[in-house]
Amino acid sequence: MKLIVKGKTKDLYELDNGLYELHFKDDMTGKDGVFDPGANEVGLVMEGAGLAGLRMTKYFYEKFNEMGINTHYVESDLSKNTMVVHPAEMFGKGVEVILRYRAVGSFIRRYGLYAEEGMALDSYVEFTLKDDKRGDPLITREGLDMLGIMTKEEYDELYELTIKLGALIKEDMEKKGLELYDMKFEYGRIGEDKRVALIDEISGGNMRVYKDGAHIKPLELEKIFLGDK
Numbered sequence: 001m002k003l004i005v006k007g008k009t010k011d012l013y014e015l016d017n018g019l020y021e022l023h024f025k026d027d028m029t030g031k032d033g034v035f036d037p038g039a040n041e042v043g044l045v046m047e048g049a050g051l052a053g054l055r056m057t058k059y060f061y062e063k064f065n066e067m068g069i070n071t072h073y074v075e076s077d078l079s080k081n082t083m084v085v086h087p088a089e090m091f092g093k094g095v096e097v098i099l100r101y102r103a104v105g106s107f108i109r110r111y112g113l114y115a116e117e118g119m120a121l122d123s124y125v126e127f128t129l130k131d132d133k134r135g136d137p138l139i140t141r142e143g144l145d146m147l148g149i150m151t152k153e154e155y156d157e158l159y160e161l162t163i164k165l166g167a168l169i170k171e172d173m174e175k176k177g178l179e180l181y182d183m184k185f186e187y188g189r190i191g192e193d194k195r196v197a198l199i200d201e202i203s204g205g206n207m208r209v210y211k212d213g214a215h216i217k218p219l220e221l222e223k224i225f226l227g228d229k
Helices: 049-066 106-111 141-146 152-175 218-226
Strands: 002-006 010-014 020-024 027-031 042-045 073-077 082-085 095-102 120-129 179-190 195-199 207-211 214-216
Touching: 020 049, 049 073, 049 082, 049 152, 049 218, 095 152, 120 152, 141 152, 152 179, 152 195, 214 218
Parallel strands: none
Antiparallel strands: 002 010, 010 020, 020 082, 027 042, 073 082, 095 120, 095 179, 179 195, 179 207, 207 214
């Protein structure tokens, strides 16, 4: 097993069989000990965060796979905090797709002249480049195409898939009395046909969820959402 990438919240290893293994860590993004899914640095360590993230990721990926949605997920081992995945080709050096149902975080920092904290948004989708040095800049459909990062057709497919996945996750949260405010997705190309697929994780570490107007931290979210599953 060969270490390929040592990430903020996960490490990626290459297996002998051509698949990859993600190791979920207890490190979380944020600043000065405050969790922020949109942050570009590790801001805190929470014991059990890795397992909580993996449990939620396992739940959603197995659900999506059963629905016939393309993902890189193969299997997971909760006892080791690991997940086996298919290799995926990144879009450029990485693109994140953010889906927003309410105005919080960087949306307010950018558009606070026109938006109020917590105001409702109609499934607002943003594409950003994974680039810590430049603050993960926003980029348009035309910009992604012109720079050779993804085609306009791939952009349209990711946009529609993000809306679909978000609706499924939001519906599941509502069944537990939870409200999804925003979350980020990552995608790549997998297989010989380079089909678009969901990659990385789907967990409390990359979403903001509230209950009765109060923000729910990732570990608490996992307990409320999954219980003893």
